[in-house]
Amino acid sequence: MKVKKIRGYCFEIFMILLVLLLFYPVILIFLMSVKSDMEMIVSPLSFPQVFQFENYKYAFEQMDFFRAFGNSLLITSSSTIIGTVIYCMAGYAIVRAKSHRRLFQTMYVLFLLGLVLPAQSTLIPLLYLYKSLGLMNTYRGISLLYIAGGAAFSIFLITGFINTVPIALEEAAALDGCTAFGIFFKIVFPLLKPIICTLVIINAVNIWNDFFTPLMFMSGKAGRTIIMAVYMFKGQYQTQWNVLFAGLVLATLPMMLVYFALQRYMIDGMTAGAVKS
Amino acid sequence: MNTAAKKKNSRFPGNIANGKLAPYLIMVLPLFTAYIVLTVLPTLTTVFFSFTDFDGMSITDFHFMGGKNYKVAAIDPSFWISLKNTVIYAVAVTLIQNFFGLLLAVGLCKKMKSANVLRTLLFTPAIISTIVISYAFTYIYDTNGLVNMILDFLHLGQFKKTWLGEPNLALVCVAISNIWRFLGYSAVIFIANMQSISADLTEAASIDGAGGFQRFRYITFPLLAPSVTINLTLSFIGCLKVFDTVYTMTNGGPGNHSEVVGTYILKLQGQNLNGYACAVAVILTLIIIGLNLITFPYLKKREDI
Numbered sequence: 001m002k003v004k005k006i007r008g009y010c011f012e013i014f015m016i017l018l019v020l021l022l023f024y025p026v027i028l029i030f031l032m033s034v035k036s037d038m039e040m041i042v043s044p045l046s047f048p049q050v051f052q053f054e055n056y057k058y059a060f061e062q063m064d065f066f067r068a069f070g071n072s073l074l075i076t077s078s079s080t081i082i083g084t085v086i087y088c089m090a091g092y093a094i095v096r097a098k099s100h101r102r103l104f105q106t107m108y109v110l111f112l113l114g115l116v117l118p119a120q121s122t123l124i125p126l127l128y129l130y131k132s133l134g135l136m137n138t139y140r141g142i143s144l145l146y147i148a149g150g151a152a153f154s155i156f157l158i159t160g161f162i163n164t165v166p167i168a169l170e171e172a173a174a175l176d177g178c179t180a181f182g183i184f185f186k187i188v189f190p191l192l193k194p195i196i197c198t199l200v201i202i203n204a205v206n207i208w209n210d211f212f213t214p215l216m217f218m219s220g221k222a223g224r225t226i227i228m229a230v231y232m233f234k235g236q237y238q239t240q241w242n243v244l245f246a247g248l249v250l251a252t253l254p255m256m257l258v259y260f261a262l263q264r265y266m267i268d269g270m271t272a273g274a275v276k277s
Numbered sequence: 278m279n280t281a282a283k284k285k286n287s288r289f290p291g292n293i294a295n296g297k298l299a300p301y302l303i304m305v306l307p308l309f310t311a312y313i314v315l316t317v318l319p320t321l322t323t324v325f326f327s328f329t330d331f332d333g334m335s336i337t338d339f340h341f342m343g344g345k346n347y348k349v350a351a352i353d354p355s356f357w358i359s360l361k362n363t364v365i366y367a368v369a370v371t372l373i374q375n376f377f378g379l380l381l382a383v384g385l386c387k388k389m390k391s392a393n394v395l396r397t398l399l400f401t402p403a404i405i406s407t408i409v410i411s412y413a414f415t416y417i418y419d420t421n422g423l424v425n426m427i428l429d430f431l432h433l434g435q436f437k438k439t440w441l442g443e444p445n446l447a448l449v450c451v452a453i454s455n456i457w458r459f460l461g462y463s464a465v466i467f468i469a470n471m472q473s474i475s476a477d478l479t480e481a482a483s484i485d486g487a488g489g490f491q492r493f494r495y496i497t498f499p500l501l502a503p504s505v506t507i508n509l510t511l512s513f514i515g516c517l518k519v520f521d522t523v524y525t526m527t528n529g530g531p532g533n534h535s536e537v538v539g540t541y542i543l544k545l546q547g548q549n550l551n552g553y554a555c556a557v558a559v560i561l562t563l564i565i566i567g568l569n570l571i572t573f574p575y576l577k578k579r580e581d582i
Contacts, residue, residue: 012389018381019395022460026401028423029413045426090308097301104301107309114316116565118518120542120558122319124326124333124551129319132336148315151308180300209406211521227406231525234412241416248409259404263397270403271466 032245055246068229079146091158114152137220201269327556346556367516378463399461414454448535470504506576
């Protein structure tokens with residue numbers, strides 16, 4: 001028994017070391033970001049001797065951090081919040097509508113097709129459309145893209161969830177004369193809490209971290225998201241790794257803080273749909 | 278009586294609320310309209326443009342060229358290189374990432390005090406932006422970067438390289454960063470599946486004298502079929518769509534040795550060859566759909582054992 005216990009501890013230590021090794025690139029980003037220019041060249045692997053926080057000050061100013069952070073926050077929250085409400089409504093209608101089933105089934109299949117479409121399959125017409133409608137570099141333009149872009153996966157998740165919600169409550173409410181909208185907002189919506197959390201997490205993480213959409217549709221200086229700010233910053237400071245890494249930390253930290261605060265929910269949320277529990 | 282019964286029947290909830298069309302249509306239309314306008318119609322338009330010489334500037338000034346763009350693609354060596362790279366990249370990353378993801382999941386499924394913390398750490402890269410990870414790895418692979426430092430430290434200086442500048446290694450390096458990023462993600466999905474497998478089964482097998490590996494091979498692994506399906510499908514589709522990592526780490530270089538279809542389309546678009554870019558986008562989309570139509574039923578079948 002004792003031998004088994006010792007073997008268990010040894011295995012645990014091995015796993016801890018392995019995971020730390022795999023986690024090292026994340027630590028590296030943080031360590032690099034506070035190194036002085038000198039140390040960067042002489043001893044990049046060691047723990048920083050002096051913390052050079054000027055890297056951050058510099059990155060902060062060059063990235064116009066507050067503006068970029070505000071843009072990311074605005075775009076992410078508006079697309080996620082509006083998106084979640086209309087995803088839920090649409091998903092509910094697709095599952096529960098009794099008449100014209102064919103119509104709703106067709107919509108469902110169309111939504112699911114979006115799961116396999118690469119972003120490039122819509123790019124060129126959308127660029128033209130956005131240029132001619134003046135939607136380039138606008139918050140509403142990019143938010144609409146995100147809402148449409150998240151539709152496929154969100155509808156997939158939410159219809160799966162609503163199918164598991166018992167219909168009895170809704171029938172009772174209907175007997176009492178509640179309208180379809182009343183039923184949805186007063187009865188069903190509160191029941192959707194778990195799946196709403198999942199949708200918010202998946203969509204918020206995807207939108208916050210997205211690169212392709214802002215690269216194509218929001219590259220102007222004023223509307224830059226934090227990811228675009230990092231991208232522009234890299235273009236200018238190719239070789240000043242310590243300053244660049246400070247920028248990387250600034251771009252990552254907000255999402256990382258949320259992640260470590262809500263770790264279990266985040267992991268469950270992001271792997272939802274993949275794992276049936 | 279008859280009409281009364283009908284009236285009564287129509288008070289049945291299914292017929293009152295759910296039977297109406299209008300409220301449900303109003304609920305679905307905001308999203309459906311946005312989706313049609315911003316996804317479905319653009320996709321169809323891409324197909325339409327792929328038969329023209331559209332330059333991306335003027336909607337009135339383009340000509341039909343029949344299947345010429347597709348004929349060009351068939352003999353365009355740059356396109357074939359990008360396609361070959363994309364498929365090799367997707368197959369290799371999918372298999373390697375899930376193999377190691379599975380190993381890690383097996384390790385993390387053992388009873389350990391630190392299991393939850395380790396799972397959280399392992400999953401972290403999945404919430405970091407691809408751009409941040411690409412730049413971190415660009416440094417790791419740099420001439421003065423981490424890999425070369427370590428080689429120096431180990432007195433293996435002769436193997437030092439500008440890793441992302443090596444024609445044969447650039448895409449491998451990109452692939453490694455991508456595998457690293459989603460390793461934890463795959464592992465977490467496997468873990469969730471493993472935890473749903475009843476311990477009775479493996480215990481029974483070990484009483485019958487099955488060793489650790491045998492238990493895994495004949496009991497656990499077959500029961501992991503659902504997570505295998507989802508992991509392989511997710512990473513395969515994701516890899517075929519690859520853009521961000523390649524674009525920021527090598528942008529297809531050196532030359533076009535690490536070009537993938539995703540980045541190639543953007544280059545064509547940048548050269549105003551929009552019609553041709555659309556044709557390539559259509560081919561990519563068809564390949565993604567086609568490959569998934571082939572693999573998905575096979576993986577699904579494995580689940581029904």
